[in-house]
Amino acid sequence: MQQDSLSTAATSAVFSHSNAAKTTAVEFRQVSKSFGHHPVIRNVSLSVASGDVVAVCGPSGSGKSTLIRLINQLETVTDGEILIHNKPTRGLNGPALRELRTHIGFVFQQFNLYAHLTAQDNVSLALIKVHGWKKSDARGKALALLTRVGLQDKAQHYPEQLSGGQQQRVAIARALVTDPDIILFDEPTSALDPEMIGEVLLVMQELAKSGITMIVVTHEMSFAREIADRVIFMDGGEILEQAEPEDFFLRPQHPRAQRFLQKVLFPLHPETGAGQ
């Protein structure tokens, strides 16, 4: 049995502050990211408190996905610093970086479930292989999480035997299995048929109430409006507006935010004034 050298998920000096009241979970300090000569994130500063639920929206190509992929270092920053629970993360590599990642759940647009494993094994694998759990314990926890997302009866199904909405709920269970205190969603409903968006949003709504820090890149305005504590609007690699959902949807300040909302909320009337 192959095992990594990481210690158990729960204990880490880096994350010992995570239960204190309203500390900062994620902080961007003048972060920039370029792919070659092409800048994708320009000098972004942002602070997300523990337990906050933040929706990130903006036109495609605005850098939203890159923004959250920088947090768990699926991409590395070109300039600036990202702090997780007030600890800088830029220099981390090897076991320290893997340790950091086990505390940050990530949910992908295309689910990315391990195609050769059942739903239950998808959820339990990291516990067994990365954290050295006993198989029976890991499978028990996986089943409990699948129950939480309403899929206990699909535990023995393979990803291709599940609908898109079911796959994404398994992916959320998988992201939660190491008890992360931050969870990142990269357009979690964009690849779903419309009738399956609701089941995923309901799981996310339940999760938002649990006190976990959530950063959600989304085109789903109902999520941003009803579940998020704060909406961040990005365009051209910059954060142009941050506001409470009600302010953002009713009184967007930045002209590009106004134009974006007009297109998203009234796609048949892209040129008339903001929705009255």
Add this chain to the structure above:
Amino acid sequence: MIWHPDWAGVLTGQPLQWIISGFLTTLYVSMAGSVLATLLVVLLIALRLSQSRLARGAVAAFVSVFRNTPLLVQLLFWYFAAYGALPQSWRFYIGDTHAWAVFPGNIAWLTPEFVCAAWGLGLFTAAFLVEEVQAGLNSVPKGQTEAAISQGFSRKTLLLSILLPQALTNAWQPITGQYLNLMKLSSLATGIGFSELTYQVSQIESYNAHAFEGFAVGTLLYLALGMILGGLMTVFGPKRPQQRPQAEVNDGI
């Protein structure tokens, strides 16, 4: 002219002994070559995926040399050139008769011909296998890697738990084909005087001129061996989810 095949001329007496011995020799050298090729391909894949440019360059050179030269030439090289360069004491030892180095059916395996044939077949096949496994790895979507990395998997665990199982499933048919090639190409070892199946049925031709019957039986034995080996690899190989027997798939999806 009316010609009647005479099967008794090959299926009795000395010719039958040769055919049985040749068949078993082909079976054993294929198994030995397959084990060697499998061990080598594990090593080659590990080297190729390492960070070292030197190691990756060495794998590229290995693949290039063994894929782009004829197997017969490689076998002749191992037997006539490389084997002769071994220390004399080794060659004497290998050339001796050893009671313990005999497979069932009285097939001695510690002989210069057997060793060179298995070695040559193993190296040649490994060069092809490494590219089949690589193609399988390339076919695994990038999202699988990203998901595992974001869960804190190390490179090694990612490879062993996520990528290789899917790569081997995707590439299993071509991989099976390479092992079958190894078995069939063992017939080229007749060129170094290795008494495997092809060598033995050729011998029948000069013994009693039953060329048609001899090669017909030989061909059928290769066919049977190939079908059995291919079938075993399919039955015991990795399966896609829909190929696995499952009790509760059809409950309302």
